[in-house]
Structures are given as C-alpha cells and as structure tokens.
Amino acid sequence: MSVSSQPSRVKIVGGTLLLPDGQLQAGPLLIADGHISAVGAAAEGAGDATVINAEGCIVSPGLVDLWCNLREPGDGQKGNITSETRAAAHGGFTTVCASPETSPVNDSGAVTHLIRDVSGSRSPIRVLPIGATTKGLEGELLSDMAGLVRAGCVALANGRGGFRDARVLHRAMAYARTFGITLMLHPENQALAADGYAHDGRITTRLGLLGIPEVAETTAVMEMLLLAEETGVRLHLAQISCGRSVQMIAEARQRGVNVTADVAMHQLLLTEEALSGFDSRFHVRPPLRSEADRQGLLEGVRTGVIGAIVSAHQPHDTAAKQAPLAATEPGLSSVESVLSMGLMLVERQELSLSVLLQRLTAGPAAVLGRKAALEAGAIADICVFAPQERWLADSASLVSAGHHVPVVNHALHGVVRLTMVGGRTAWPSGYP
Amino acid sequence: MTTPQPSPDSVQLTADGQLRHFLTLDGLSRELLTDILDTADSFIEVGERAIKKVPLLRGRTVVNLFFESSTRTRSTFELAAKRLSADVLNLDISTSATSKGESLSDTLLNLEAMASDMFVVRHAQSGAPHFIAASVTPGVAIINAGDGRHAHPTQAMLDMLTIRQHKGRFEGLKVAIVGDILHSRVARSQICALNTLGVEEVRVIAPGTLLPSDAEHLGCTVEYDMEKGMRDLDVVIMLRLQKERMQGALLPSEQEFYRLYGLDRSKLALAKPDCIVMHPGPINRGVEIESAVADGPRSVILNQVTNGIAVRMAVMSMAMGGQVTERVSRLGEGQP
Numbered sequence: 161m162s163v164s165s166q167p168s169r170v171k172i173v174g175g176t177l178l179l180p181d182g183q184l185q186a187g188p189l190l191i192a193d194g195h196i197s198a199v200g201a202a203a204e205g206a207g208d209a210t211v212i213n214a215e216g217c218i219v220s221p222g223l224v225d226l227w228c229n230l231r232e233p234g235d236g237q238k239g240n241i242t243s244e245t246r247a248a249a250h251g252g253f254t255t256v257c258a259s260p261e262t263s264p265v266n267d268s269g270a271v272t273h274l275i276r277d278v279s280g281s282r283s284p285i286r287v288l289p290i291g292a293t294t295k296g297l298e299g300e301l302l303s304d305m306a307g308l309v310r311a312g313c314v315a316l317a318n319g320r321g322g323f324r325d326a327r328v329l330h331r332a333m334a335y336a337r338t339f340g341i342t343l344m345l346h347p348e349n350q351a352l353a354a355d356g357y358a359h360d361g362r363i364t365t366r367l368g369l370l371g372i373p374e375v376a377e378t379t380a381v382m383e384m385l386l387l388a389e390e391t392g393v394r395l396h397l398a399q400i401s402c403g404r405s406v407q408m409i410a411e412a413r414q415r416g417v418n419v420t421a422d423v424a425m426h427q428l429l430l431t432e433e434a435l436s437g438f439d440s441r442f443h444v445r446p447p448l449r450s451e452a453d454r455q456g457l458l459e460g461v462r463t464g465v466i467g468a469i470v471s472a473h474q475p476h477d478t479a480a481k482q483a484p485l486a487a488t489e490p491g492l493s494s495v496e497s498v499l500s501m502g503l504m505l506v507e508r509q510e511l512s513l514s515v516l517l518q519r520l521t522a523g524p525a526a527v528l529g530r531k532a533a534l535e536a537g538a539i540a541d542i543c544v545f546a547p548q549e550r551w552l553a554d555s556a557s558l559v560s561a562g563h564h565v566p567v568v569n570h571a572l573h574g575v576v577r578l579t580m581v582g583g584r585t586a587w588p589s590g591y592p
Numbered sequence: 593m594t595t596p597q598p599s600p601d602s603v604q605l606t607a608d609g610q611l612r613h614f615l616t617l618d619g620l621s622r623e624l625l626t627d628i629l630d631t632a633d634s635f636i637e638v639g640e641r642a643i644k645k646v647p648l649l650r651g652r653t654v655v656n657l658f659f660e661s662s663t664r665t666r667s668t669f670e671l672a673a674k675r676l677s678a679d680v681l682n683l684d685i686s687t688s689a690t691s692k693g694e695s696l697s698d699t700l701l702n703l704e705a706m707a708s709d710m711f712v713v714r715h716a717q718s719g720a721p722h723f724i725a726a727s728v729t730p731g732v733a734i735i736n737a738g739d740g741r742h743a744h745p746t747q748a749m750l751d752m753l754t755i756r757q758h759k760g761r762f763e764g765l766k767v768a769i770v771g772d773i774l775h776s777r778v779a780r781s782q783i784c785a786l787n788t789l790g791v792e793e794v795r796v797i798a799p800g801t802l803l804p805s806d807a808e809h810l811g812c813t814v815e816y817d818m819e820k821g822m823r824d825l826d827v828v829i830m831l832r833l834q835k836e837r838m839q840g841a842l843l844p845s846e847q848e849f850y851r852l853y854g855l856d857r858s859k860l861a862l863a864k865p866d867c868i869v870m871h872p873g874p875i876n877r878g879v880e881i882e883s884a885v886a887d888g889p890r891s892v893i894l895n896q897v898t899n900g901i902a903v904r905m906a907v908m909s910m911a912m913g914g915q916v917t918e919r920v921s922r923l924g925e926g927q928p
Contacts, residue, residue: 365804366618368718368741368780373805437603438719482697482727484720486740 168193170583171203175214175544178221180522180533182514189219191540194583199534214544217577220517221532222254222285222541224524226344226422227398227470228495230256230287231561233274234263239475239561241275244495245283247560249587251471251496252576254541255286257528260297261319267292267303269311276312284586285579286541288314288528293332293343297321302332306339314528315342317398320445322350326383333393342527343388344396347380347405348372348446357486359401359432359447367438370486372447374402381405385412388419396527397421399472401446403456410465420527422468423457425498426566428505430454440481440488441564444472458510461519468524469502469516471495475562493562497553499545500572507573513547540583549575603725605914607921612914613725613734614907616743617784625788629753631906632899638675639901648909649678652709656682658737659696659715664873665737665747668897669712672904681708696720697727704729710912711735718742718777731919733911735904741777747872748781750903752789754896755827758868762789766824769812770797770853771831771880774804778872779831787811797821797853801842818853822862829870830855830880846879856882860890868892 170191176184177199187200190209197203228248231239241258248256258275260266266275272289279287291308293316295301305316316336323329336343353376358364360371381397385408388395397409400421409421426444431451434442442448460466474491481488494501502520505511525532532541550571551557558565579587604613609624617625638646654673658666661684673680685699703711710733713721718740725734738744752762759765767786773779773796786794794812796803807814815821822828837843855869869881869891877883886893 360805362806362809365806365809366780368739368743368777370741371805438722440723479695479697483695484715484717484723484739486717486719487696 169209170212171209172212172214172219172542172544175217175219177219177534178514178517178521180535182518184218184514189534189542191542191580191583194540196534196536196538196540198536202536212544212578214577216548217544217546218513218517219534220543220545221521221534222543222579222581223252223499223520224528224532225253225256225471225473225495226468226524226527227259228256228473229259229261229475229491230275231475232262232278233271237477238480241278241287242282243559243561244473244475245279245285245287246587247558248473248495249284249579250559250576252499252543252545252579253285253495254543254579254581254586255288255525256495257288257290257314259319260290260292260317265292265297266290266313267295267297267308269304269307272308272311272313285581290314290344291316293318293336293345294321294323294328299323299328302335305336305341309339309341315344315396317344317346319346320348322348326387329384330387330391333387333391333395337391337393340394342394342396344398345384346398347377347384347400349376349380352376352379357443357445357447357490358435359449361432361450363432363435367435369435374404374449374453377402377446378404378408381408385409385417385419389417392418395419399424399427399446399470400457400466401427401449401453403453403459406456406460406465410460410463413465420468421460421466422470422524422527423461423466424472425469425501426472426492426494427457428454428461428469428510429501430566435485438485440483440485441492441566443485443488443490444492445490458505461511462515467519468527469498469519470524471498473560475560476564481564492566493558493560493564494566496558496560497565497567497572499576500551500574501566503547503574504572540580542578542580543576544578545574545576547574549573551575603722606918608917610914610917611907611911612918613721614745614911615721615725615734615736617745617748617781617788618743620788622788622790625749625752625785628749628903628906628910629756631910632749632753632902635675635902635905636899638905639898644675645677646675647677649673649676649912652678652912653707654678654680654710654712654908655703655708656680656712657685657703657714658683659685659713659720660738662714662738664897665714668900669737669904672901672908675901676905676909678710696723700724700728704732708732709915710908712737714738716740730922731915733915735907735911738777741775741780743781744777745781746900746904746907747778748785749907750896750899751782751829751870751872752785753899753903754870754892755868757895757899758892759826762786762791765791765826766793766795767791767827767829768795768797768821768825769829769831770818770821770855772802772833772837773798773807773831774802775834776831780810782829783810783812795821799843799852802837818859819862822859825863825867827868827870828855828860828863832872832874833876833880850879854878854880854882855885857884860885870896872896
C-alpha cells in the first residue's frame with residue numbers, strides 16, 4: 161500500500177480513525193501537501209485524490225518514541241541510524257527521540273548536528289536528539305545545555321549514568337530551569353543498584369542473581385521529585401519500573417510538581433519470571449519487576465500518571481547476549497514489536513485500544529511540547545495498521561540490526577501497513 | 593504474560609526423565625534424587641576396594657572446566673571421573689583463555705573441537721552452566737560444579753547422602769543452615785534438596801545482611817537468633833564466611849559474627865543430643881565454628897568429603913547414560 165508517486169492529495173478510506181478526544185470512529189482522512197486537510201465527514205467526496213484502502217485497519221497519528229537507541233555514532237556493530245529508523249518506521253513510529261548513549265556521547269552541539277545531519281539524509285522518519293545532562297554522561301560536570309538545545313536537542317537525559325551525588329543533580333536541575341529545558345531522567349540510586357542486574361525478589365533469591373532492589377528506584381524518584389519541586393525544573397521520569405513510583409509521582413503531581421513519566425512497553429507485559437530460565441534477552445535496565453509492580457504500572461498508564469509508553473529499543477549484536485546472564489548487556493530490540501505488544505495488553509483487557517494509542521502518540525508528543533493528532537491542519541504523520549493481522553518477529557521480518565525481541569515463536573497481532581511522515585511514505589519501502 | 597521459557601528441568605532431563613545434564617536440583621523429583629543417593633551408595637563400596645575402578649566411562653573424555661579456582665571440588669571430580677575410567681583434562685580457565693579476552697562461547701567451541709564428552713563447570717556467574725548447556729552440541733553432558741550464588745548441586749547431594757547415612761531417613765528431620773545464606777550456592781541447593789526429600793523443617797539462621805530478600809520463598813523458615821534456632825535440631829549445617837564480607841558493610845567484625853552465629857559447644861548443646869554437625873568446607877575455625885565442635889564426635893565433616901567422590905561418580909555416570917540413551921534415540925530417528 162505504498163504511495164509511490166507522493167501526490168499532493170491522498171485519501172485514506174475504510175479505516176477507523178483515532179480522534180483527538182480518544183474516540184475511535186470510522187471515516188476517511190484527507191491529506192494534502194503533507195498536512196491533514198480534513199477528518200471524517202469533512203473528508204467525504206473531496207474530489208481528486210489518490211485513494212488508500214484501509215479496510216479493517218486503525219488509522220492513528222504516527223507513534224512517537226521518547227527513548228530509542230539508534231547506535232550511531234559509535235556502535236556500528238549493533239545498528240545505525242539507517243537500520244534503526246527504518247525499523248522504527250516498520251513499527252509504526254514517525255518520530256523517535258535518539259538516546260544520548262552513543263559513542264561519543266551526545267554531550268555537545270557537534271554530536272547533535274552529526275545525528276541530525278545523518279538522520280536528515282538517511283532516516284525515513286523524524287529523529288529528535290536527546291542531549292546529555294552531564295559531560296560524557298558521567299554525572300560530574302554539566303554539559304553545555306544551552307548549546308545542546310540550540311543544536312536541536314529536545315530534552316536532556318543522563319541515561320543509566322546517574323549523578324555523582326544529589327548536589328550535582330540539584331545543580332543540573334537549577335541550570336536546566338534557567339532555559340526551560342526538560343530533564344528526562346532515569347531514576348536509579350547507583351549505590352543501591354550496585355552490581356545488580358535483576359529485580360531483587362523471588363527470582364534473584366532462587367537463582368542467586370544479583371538484585372536491584374525496588375528502593376534503588378523509589379529513593380531516586382523521591383529525591384528527583386523533591387529537587388524538581390524545589391528548583392521548578394520541568395522533569396520527566398523515564399522508564400519507571402515500580403508500582404510505588406507511580407504513587408509517588410501521582411502525589412507529587414497533586415501538589416503541583418511539573419512532572420511527567422513514561423514506562424517501557426516490556427515492563428507492562430513481562431515480569432521477573434521471564435528470567436527464570438536465565439534468558440539473557442530479558443536482562444533489561446531497569447529490571448523486569450514483580451507482578452504487583454506490573455499491575456501498578458498498568459494502573460498508572462490507565463489513569464494517565466504515566467503519559468507515555470516507550471520502546472527503550474536497544475539493538476545488540478549476537479555476542480552482547482551470548483554469555484552467562486551477568487556478563488550480557490541489558491536491553492531488548494523492541495521498536496518493531498511495541499505496537500503488537502500493546503495489542504496483547506488490549507487483547508487481555510488490561511488496556512483499552514484508545515488509551516494504548518494515546519500513550520504511544522499524543523502522550524509522548526505532549527512531553528516534548530508537541531501534538532500528535534488527526535485534526536485538520538496537523539502535519540500528516542500517520543500510522544495505519546491492521547490489528548487482526550498476524551506476523552512473526554524473526555530474522556526474515558525484522559529490519560533492526562538487533563534481533564533480541566521480547567516475543568519469539570509466537571505470532572503477533574498488528575501489522576503496520578503504512579507509516580507516513582509529512583505525507584510521504586516511510587514504510588513500506590520508504591527511503592529518502 | 594510470560595513468554596514460554598525452557599524450564600531448568602527441561603534443559604537437564606531427557607524426554608523420559610533421565611538426567612542428561614546436572615545443573616540444579618530445582619525441579620528434580622524425589623525419585624530422581626533418591627536414585628542419585630542409591631547409586632552413590634553403590635559407588636562407596638568401589639572406593640573401599642583395592643582396585644578402585646569401574647569401567648562406566650571408559651573411553652570418555654571429561655574436561656574439568658574451572659573458571660574459578662577450587663582445589664577440593666576439582667580434585668574430587670577428577671578422582672570420581674578416574675574411578676569411572678574416564679580420561680580427564682583439567683583446565684584452569686581463570687588463568688588462561690578468558691584473561692586473553694576470549695569469550696566463553698569461543699572457549700567452548702575450541703574445547704568441543706577436542707571431542708569432549710562431558711564438561712564439569714565451575715563459574716563465578718550464576719547460570720553459566722545453563723548457558724553452556726544451551727550452547728554445546730548435543731551429546732555433551734554438563735555437570736555444574738558450582739555457579740555464582742545459584743547452585744552447587746553435587747555438594748548438596750553429598751550432604752544429603754551424609755544425612756541419610758547418619759539419620760537413615762529425611763522424614764521428620766529438622767535441619768538448620770547457619771551463616772552467609774545470601775552468597776551461598778550451597779545453601780540454595782541444600783534447601784531445595786531437603787524440601788524435595790521431605791524433611792519436616794528447613795531453618796535458615798543468619799543476620800539480616802546475609803539473607804536474600806524473600807528468603808522464605810526458597811522453602812525455609814527464617815530465624816535471626818541462633819540460640820532459638822538451635823532448638824530441636826537433628827542436623828546443623830554451618831556455611832563458610834568469606835573474609836571480604838566485613839568490607840561490604842555486611843558485618844561489623846568476625847568476633848561479633850562468631851559470638852552471635854559461630855557454632856560452639858554451648859550453642860550445640862541446645863540442639864537434640866544426636867544432632868550432627870556439617871560444613872561444606874573449607875572451615876574457618878573460630879569464625880563460624882569452634883575447633884572443639886569441628887573435630888568433635890558429632891562432626892561429620894570428613895564423611896562429607898568421602899561421600900563427595902561417590903556422589904560425583906553417580907551423577908557423572910547417570911548424565912552420561914542419559915546422553916547415550918538420547919544419542920541412540922536420535923540415531924533411531926535418523927538424525928546425527
């Protein structure tokens with residue numbers, strides 16, 4: 161269903177539209193000159209346009225990912241901007257935020273420019289770089305925050321690097337506040353996490369794995385919330401994993417703290433039990449936690465305390481996962497499966513389709529101060545997928561250089577038929 | 593949702609329930625554990641002969657693959673393999689390949705090229721033998737000689753053999769394991785074996801810093817106070833305390849640990865009069881156990897060492913038997 165000639169007017173008919181208010185409603189969508197020109201009844205009988213038949217499909221704003229590792233610059237054996245942005249387009253994403261955990265780290269305008277230049281020529285989708293909060297992500301010295309933002313970074317993060325101590329964190333927040341920059345922080349108390357690599361609980365106790373206790377996250381969440389409240393920085397807590405964190409964030413929001421949060425899709429679907437056979441695919445950071453945590457996170461997604469679901473895509477070469485668990489590298493290659501994993505939650509009635517799609521589109525866009533909505537005048541970033549159609553995530557179907565996917569040997573629901581960025585086809589066969 | 597996982601027992605058992613690897617006691621049945629103990633009993637007699645050999649592994653190559661050094665475990669595995677008439681190769685990997693940057697996968701490929709039949713693996717990381725079992729070519733048996741904090745199944749089985757020799761049964765026994773449970777692969781395997789074999793109670797006795805979270809999920813009761821914990825015991829198993837535990841802020845001093853959790857004559861007097869004292873060794877006299885107890889009439893520590901050879905012979909011969917059965921059935925199906 162590719163739009164080869166990219167005509168100025170395209171009409172998507174027969175599909176079910178996700179409207180800005182979260183309603184799912186059958187109707188056509190008209191696109192002209194890279195923008196949505198009419199939605200629903202207003203798009204009827206719009207005269208001359210290339211027609212795309214979306215029968216049986218959902219037509220949604222393009223998915224937005226707040227955390228994706230594109231592995232470029234520096235980690236070519238694991239992937240690059242070309243392979244990973246194409247994979248994201250295959251997953252229905254029209255925008256991904258590029259993690260600063262590259263080599264060199266994206267802690268200067270020069271690296272940001274490099275990522276933007278390469279993306280501009282090789283990516284079929286939008287790539288928004290995230291800069292490092294501290295130099296080299298080492299948690300000691302502040303990065304040139306204003307310069308990073310001027311170069312095009314949409315937020316600043318410290319990834320798993322953390323901060324040397326609360327004083328550096330406090331100052332990073334106060335400095336970021338100066339410029340109104342969003343800090344996208346991964347809460348983890350490094351002293352409590354120590355050498356751990358799995359949720360400290362039943363499975364670590366049984367298998368003798370080194371645990372990361374829940375308090376490694378919750379004490380960091382509390383510290384970040386209090387410091388954000390004090391400095392007034394715009395805080396986004398990235399990839400939380402504990403039910404308790406959701407409660408703390410909800411309380412902070414109630415008293416007016418300017419905080420948002422996201423969760424990785426695999427945290428909503430899997431628990432610590434996934435490690436019971438020492439399967440290194442499920443070595444992720446933060447670790448997969450208990451069923452009670454998973455329930456708490458789902459509740460946070462339903463209520464909106466967690467406004468965004470991310471892929472936390474981390475493609476790896478085979479060797480990175482071929483070792484005893486402790487010696488493997490954390491992360492799943494997930495960007496192509498996120499939508500299908502979400503549909504599994506819908507199938508199990510743990511999330512509604514509408515909430516799922518909002519947390520993958522408008523929610524993450526709002527964190528970036530953007531919009532993702534099917535409304536007249538909006539840029540035509542669109543994802544069309546067939547929710548009932550099945551596919552198998554294997555080496556034949558995956559586009560990413562990483563093949564450590566969360567669900568194998570199991571047909572997934574949800575095939576992305578069309579990913580459109582600014583009215584141009586990004587998937588299938590989209591290549592600028 | 594949990595993605596379908598190969599459970600540990602499906603990795604180590606053949607389709608008809610025989611051992612093909614020996615990785616963990618988790619998931620093994622009481623019948624199988626009893627079978628191991630009975631087989632080991634029959635090998636004890638071999639050790640008492642003038643000619644201490646049986647031809648069960650004749651022509652087989654057993655590689656002792658020790659990524660972590662160990663004198664005692666390695667030498668008992670070596671003796672066990674030799675008494676089964678196998679050819680034995682001892683590799684101390686901790687000082688060779690890995691220090692040159694070779695990955696574990698590559699080391700294994702090289703060793704497999706030497707046409708080995710069995711790897712006895714000791715590794716500092718939990719799950720390493722599972723990883724090796726999942727990646728070796730079919731037909732090669734993996735025996736876990738201790739992995740990280742996870743499991744030390746042959747040690748636990750020799751302890752079970754020792755208990756059975758002295759108590760004659762498992763039903764109704766109260767057994768305590770004392771000391772550093774958190775870091776102990778031995779304790780995890782022992783708790784598993786004791787529960788499977790049907791003891792009345794497994795108690796762990798330790799300070800909060802040396803217990804894993806949710807320790808009860810292992811199938812034991814938790815007691816912080818050793819004097820309370822010693823009551824009614826039939827068996828007390830002491831664990832070795834590593835000196836480095838003082839550095840990690842887990843304990844204040846050896847002296848305090850000994851006073852609270854060291855097994856001395858006065859604490860032992862609180863147990864049943866016929867309570868036996870066990871220790872996987874090597875022992876720290878004056879840290880976790882008093883010399884007079886370690887060398888006393890209720891100590892069975894040296895029986896444990898003797899039993900170690902018989903248990904390892906049993907496990908090695910059973911796993912090799914499982915591999916041979918599988919190979920025969922693969923040939924029957926026309927697969928290589």
